[in-house]
Amino acid sequence: MITLDNICKRFGAREVLRDLSFSVASGEFAILFGPSGAGKTLLLAILAGLEKPTSGRVLIGGSDMTHVAPEKRPVTLVFQRHALFPHLSVFENIAFSLRARHTHRGVVRQRVGELIALAGLEEYAHAKPDVLSGGQCQRVAFARALASDAEVVLFDEPLSSLDQVAKAGLMSELKRLHRVKKFTALYVTHNLEEALALGRNLYLLDDGHVKRSAQTDQSQNCNIL
Numbered sequence: 001m002i003t004l005d006n007i008c009k010r011f012g013a014r015e016v017l018r019d020l021s022f023s024v025a026s027g028e029f030a031i032l033f034g035p036s037g038a039g040k041t042l043l044l045a046i047l048a049g050l051e052k053p054t055s056g057r058v059l060i061g062g063s064d065m066t067h068v069a070p071e072k073r074p075v076t077l078v079f080q081r082h083a084l085f086p087h088l089s090v091f092e093n094i095a096f097s098l099r100a101r102h103t104h105r106g107v108v109r110q111r112v113g114e115l116i117a118l119a120g121l122e123e124y125a126h127a128k129p130d131v132l133s134g135g136q137c138q139r140v141a142f143a144r145a146l147a148s149d150a151e152v153v154l155f156d157e158p159l160s161s162l163d164q165v166a167k168a169g170l171m172s173e174l175k176r177l178h179r180v181k182k183f184t185a186l187y188v189t190h191n192l193e194e195a196l197a198l199g200r201n202l203y204l205l206d207d208g209h210v211k212r213s214a215q216t217d218q219s220q221n222c223n224i225l
Contacts, residue, residue, distance in 0.1 A: 001024055001025060001026040001027075001028070001060065001061055001151060001152060001184040002023060002024040002047065002059070002060060002152060002184065002186060003023045003057075003058075003059040003060075004020055004021055004022055004023070004043075004046075004047075004056070004057075004058060004059075005021055005056055005057040005058075005059065006019050006020070006021055006055065006056040006057070007019075007020040007021070007043070007046065007053045007055075007056035007057075007058070008020070008053060008054045008055045008056055009039070009042060009046065009051070009053050009054050010054045015208060016039045016042055016208060017039050017042065017043065017046075017053070017208050017209065018208040018209055019208075019209055020043070020056070020205075020208065020209045020210055021056075021209075021210070022203055022210045024184060024186055024201075025184075026061075026184055027182045027183070027184055028184055028185070028201060029175075029178050029185045029187065029198065029199050029200075029201075030185065030186050030187070030199060030201045030202075030203060031187050031188075031189065031195045031198055031199040031201065031202045031203065032044075032186055032187065032188045032189075032203050032205055033189060033190070033192065033195040033202050033203065033204055033205070034190060034204055034205035034206050035190055035206065036190050038190075038205045038206055038207075039205060039208065040156075040188040040190070040205055041156055041157075041188060043188075043205065044077065044154045044156050044186070044188055046058060047060075047075060047152070047154060047186070048070055048073065048075050048077050048154060049065070049068060049069060049070035049073050049075070050070055052066075052067070053066065060073060060074060060075065060151065060152060061074065061151060074150050074151040074152060075150050075151070075152045075153075075154060076097075076145045076148045076150040076152075076153055076154070077145075077153075077154045077155075077156065078141050078142065078145050078153065078154065078155045078156065078158045079141075079156050079158065080156055080157045080158060080160055080161065081161065082129075082134075082137040082138050082140065082141040082158075083141070084129040084137055084140055084141065084144075085129075086128065086129055086130060087128070088128070088129075089125065089126050089127060089128060090116065090121055090124050090125050090126070090127055090128075090129070090132070090140050091112055091116065091125045091126060093129070093140055093144055094112045094115055094116065094140060094143045094144045094147050095108050095111075095112045095147065096144065096147075097144070097147055097148040098111060098112070098147055098148075111147060112147065115143040115146055115147055116143065118143070118146075118177065118180060118181075119139045119140070119142060119143040119173070119177070120139070120173075121136065121139060121140065121143070124136065133166070134161065134162050134166060135162055135166035135169060135170055138158055138159065138162070138170055139170065139173060141158065142158075142173070142174060142177060146177065146181055146183065150183070151183070151184060152183070152184045152185070152186070153183050153184070153185050153186075154185075154186050154187075154188075155185060155186070155187040155188060156188050157188055157189055157190070159171065159189075159194065160189075160191075167194070171194065171197050171198055174198070175198065187199065
């Protein structure tokens with residue numbers, strides 16, 4: 001579903017990403033792990049079309065998206081901060097992308113209702129974000145991303161601002177959402193414990209390129225390939 005082909009990104013003389021290539025299969029929940037400043041968020045921005053690579057190609061679903069505008073890519077991005085609209089209810093925040101596409105009102109009600117139930121937010125459907133906890137706000141952000149029906153969901157350290165209890169609960173919630181919806185995901189983190197808890201396929205970004213990947217499961221330690 002995602003293929004990055006010899007991606008390079010330079011800012012003046014500084015080369016942040018160099019000859020970076022890797023692929024994420026359809027339906028995979030892949031983890032992009034690496035130290036702060038390695039270029040993880042930049043790579044997500046390139047995938048989303050918010051940044052252009054200096055060279056190389058971005059393919060999504062087999063189509064070359066390197067020069068395609070962000071709004072025309074089958075991609076949605078979940079940020080570190082949930083970035084909810086404070087004046088809109090939970091229902092309307094999740095419905096936003098559907099309404100922007102002029103989706104029929106009946107379809108919006110059904111689709112958003114399903115996602116609210118899936119995220120366990122039924123009692124907060126008409127609440128504004130200011131009465132929700134940080135974890136609940138991120139669940140709204142996850143549901144809003146899924147409402148877009150994008151083929152690829154990119155996560156930019158969405159749990160980094162939460163406490164350990166909320167983080168553990170949302171990691172379980174996110175894995176459950178993925179089992180149900182089977183979207184393709186690339187999740188960025190610099191927290192190894194979080195990376196191992198969330199995904200089997202880990203990609204290590206360091207020194208400008210993906211140096212190695214790993215597969216894990218619940219019964220084994222991380223094995224470097």
